[in-house]
Structures are given as structure tokens and as C-alpha cells.
Amino acid sequence: MSTRLFARALPSTSRALCLPHASTSSAVSRTSTSRIRLPLQPHSVLGVSVRYNSSVIDKARKEKILPEFSMAGKVCLVTGGARGLGNEFCRAFVQSGCTTLAIVDLKEDEASEAAQELIKHEMNAEDYNIIGIGCDVSSELSVQQAFRRVVDTYGRVDSVVASAGIVENYSAFDYPFDRIKRLYDINVHGAFFTAREAARHMIPMGGGSIVLVASMSANIVNIPQPQTPYNAAKAAVKHMAASLAVEWAKKGVRVNCLSPGYMLTKLTKTILAHDTELKKTWESLTPMGRMGNPEDLAGAIVFLASDASRFMTGSEIRVDGGYCII
Known part of the structure; x- marks a missing residue:
């Protein structure tokens, strides 16, 4: 296979990052601000009184869901949320x-479009306050501006997922330095900036949950594709989650790590359509004999972001079909 398999797809993957927006005055689109809100019910999250729609409560009661898994009343933020796994996390929330969500991505128009698409088929779309925000996660200032817009709009943030990232495939000898630096700026520094800014806003409000998205590549060496900087970056993200978890544990902020295996996102499907042998190789190396579907991560991300994991921090959940156990 070509050592530049994913590099050719980079323009698509890199858009799953975030770009600064010139003005903070557009945090809420006209369509979202003009919506009529239904009466809200009081609820306590982390000791802070919040309100959410009764229709959400009724739905949860009818479906007999363990209350701790509910994301109702929580303000969520997902980086890289316009597409791919990040968008699946938004959908799961x-x-x-969850009715209050910020989708953070490289291009604000794409983030806003994803926000509208997410609630388009909901029966009570007017109940939802979902916004799209442009942000470049490799820029600390851009991340700070994005969080400021979220807090100015919603008053707080409860659950944050750092999902923005890229992957490329070059041999170690051929990997251009500028691309290595870019990968680390996005995958490692971006995760750190996101987590740090989230904690700064969570701690005064009593705490919250941060999920850093790593990869099974944090634990194993992928074959046959060469991707040393990516693997090392994801190992850094995994250890970053553990380190921040210890640092902020007594301040009410939990930090955990979600590590997916090979997932059939739209981009991956496009790539594998031109390399069926690679797909067979990946499947043969996975004990379950298949690649994962993005929705296979829904349960894990909700568990980590919700109160169901309230005594869990510094941990990693691998969702990889068993890849790492052999």
C-alpha cells in the first residue's frame, strides 16, 4: 500500500479541527436565538441549579434509563464535532x-451546519440550543476564545470531549518535519489546550468531566501502515489524561481517555474503497473480525461524560474489537 495513504486524505481530515472566529458576537445563530423555548424544569448538576425541558425528562422516564447515564441538563462541548467520530459523540449526547451543546470545528460554517443537521429530525427541535463554533485547537488563544463564547452563551460547561485530530502515513525517514510538528500541535497540544481551558471553567462551578480521545495506537504499533508520530502522539494523549486526572482530582474535574480501534468513518470508508486488502488485513488482526462502526463508541462516550462514571478518573476505555489483547 502507499505510505501516503492517509496523507492524500489530509485536506478532509484536517477540517475536523477548529479555526478562530473574528467576532464573539455570533456565538448563537439567529435561528437558535429566535427559537421559542418551552418551560424548563429545575435540576441540580454539580451543585449548580440548572433547568431543562420537561419533554426530555418524560422521554427518559418512558425509556427507563439509568438516571446517571442521562445527559439532560448538561452543557457539552465537542471539538472536531462537525464530522467523523466527533459528530458521533455529539449525536450520542x-x-x-443533552439539549445544550457546542460543536467546535475548524470552519464555523461547517460546525453550524452540523449543529442544525443534528436536530433537524428531532420532534421538538425548539427544545435544543446547539451552536457551532470555529476554532483552531492548535492555537491556545483560539481555544480560549471558543470556551469564552460557550460560557458567555450557556453560563458554564459540564462535559468536554477533545476529539479533534489528524492522522498521516509516512515512513520515519520520509516524514516531513513540518507535518510532524503540525500533527503534534493538533493532536497533543490541542488536547492539552482543550482540557486546560475546560478545567479552568469547570473548577469554579464545582467540577465536570473531560474526555480526551486517544486511540488503540497509544498501546500498540499499527501495521502495515507506518505512523510513528501519530502513535507517539496518542500515547502522549493517554498519559496526559492520567496526569491531569491526578492534578485535578480533588477539584472535582475528572479526566478520562477513550481509545477507539479501527472505525468505519466516512473518510475511512472512502480510503478503504481503494484498498480492499488493507481492510482485510485490519479485520484479520481484530479478534471480533470486523472494523467498528462509529455508533459503537456511543455507549462509552456517554458513560465517561455522564455521572455514571463519577468515581472514575485517569482511566482509559479501549473500544477496539479486542485488537490490543493479542
Whole structure:
């Protein structure tokens, strides 16, 4: 296979990052601000009184869901949320009762479009307050501006997922330095900036949950594709989650790590359509004999972001079909 398999797809993957927006005055689109809100019900999250729609409560009661798994009443933020796994995480939160969400991505128009698409088929779309924000996670200032817009709009943030990232495939000898630096700026520094800014806003409010998205590549060496900087970056993210978890444990902020295996995102499907042998190789190396579907991560991300994991911090959940155990 070509050592530049994913590099050719980079323009698509890199858009799953975030770019600074010139003005903070557009945090909420006209369509979202003009919506009529239904009466809200009081609820306590981390000791702070919040309100959310009764229709969400009724739905959860009818479906007999363990209350701790509910995302109702929580303000969530997902970087890289316009597409791919990040978008699946947003969808999982909405399906678990979240009605207040910020989708953060490289291009604000794409983030806003994803926000509208997410609630388009919901029966009570007026219940949802979902916004799209442009941000470059490799820029600390851009991340700070994005969080400021979220807090100015919603008053706080409860659950944050650092999902923005890129992957490329070059042999170690051929990997251009500028691309290595870019990968680390996005995958490692971006995760750190996101987590740090989230904690700064969570601690005064009593705490919250941060999930850093790493990869099974943090634990194993992928074959046959060469991707040393990516693997090392994801190992850094995994250890970063553990280190921050210890640093902020007594301040009410939990930091955990979600490590997916090979997932059939739209981009991956496009790539594998031109390399069926690679797909067979990946499947043969996975004990379950298949690649994962993005929705296979829904349960894990909701568990880590919700109160269901309230005594869990510094841990990693691998969702890899068993890849790492052999």
C-alpha cells in the first residue's frame, strides 16, 4: 500500500479541527436565538441549579434509563464535532438527553451546519440550543476564545470531549518535519489546550468531566501502515489524561481517555474503497473480525461524560474489537 495513504486524505481530515472566529458576537445563530423555548424544569448538576425541558425528562422516564447515564441538563462541548467520530459523540449526547451543546470545528460554517443537521429530525427541535463554533485547537488563544463564547452563551460547561485530530502515513525517514510538528500541535497540544481551558471553567462551578480521545495506537504499533508520530502522539494523549486526572482530582474535574480501534468513518470508508486488502488485513488482526462502526463508541462516550462514571478518573476505555489483547 502507499505510505501516503492517509496523507492524500489530509485536506478532509484536517477540517475536523477548529479555526478562530473574528467576532464573539455570533456565538448563537439567529435561528437558535429566535427559537421559542418551552418551560424548563429545575435540576441540580454539580451543585449548580440548572433547568431543562420537561419533554426530555418524560422521554427518559418512558425509556427507563439509568438516571446517571442521562445527559439532560448538561452543557457539552465537542471539538472536531462537525464530522467523523466527533459528530458521533455529539449525536450520542443528544440521544442521551443533552439539549445544550457546542460543536467546535475548524470552519464555523461547517460546525453550524452540523449543529442544525443534528436536530433537524428531532420532534421538538425548539427544545435544543446547539451552536457551532470555529476554532483552531492548535492555537491556545483560539481555544480560549471558543470556551469564552460557550460560557458567555450557556453560563458554564459540564462535559468536554477533545476529539479533534489528524492522522498521516509516512515512513520515519520520509516524514516531513513540518507535518510532524503540525500533527503534534493538533493532536497533543490541542488536547492539552482543550482540557486546560475546560478545567479552568469547570473548577469554579464545582467540577465536570473531560474526555480526551486517544486511540488503540497509544498501546500498540499499527501495521502495515507506518505512523510513528501519530502513535507517539496518542500515547502522549493517554498519559496526559492520567496526569491531569491526578492534578485535578480533588477539584472535582475528572479526566478520562477513550481509545477507539479501527472505525468505519466516512473518510475511512472512502480510503478503504481503494484498498480492499488493507481492510482485510485490519479485520484479520481484530479478534471480533470486523472494523467498528462509529455508533459503537456511543455507549462509552456517554458513560465517561455522564455521572455514571463519577468515581472514575485517569482511566482509559479501549473500544477496539479486542485488537490490543493479542
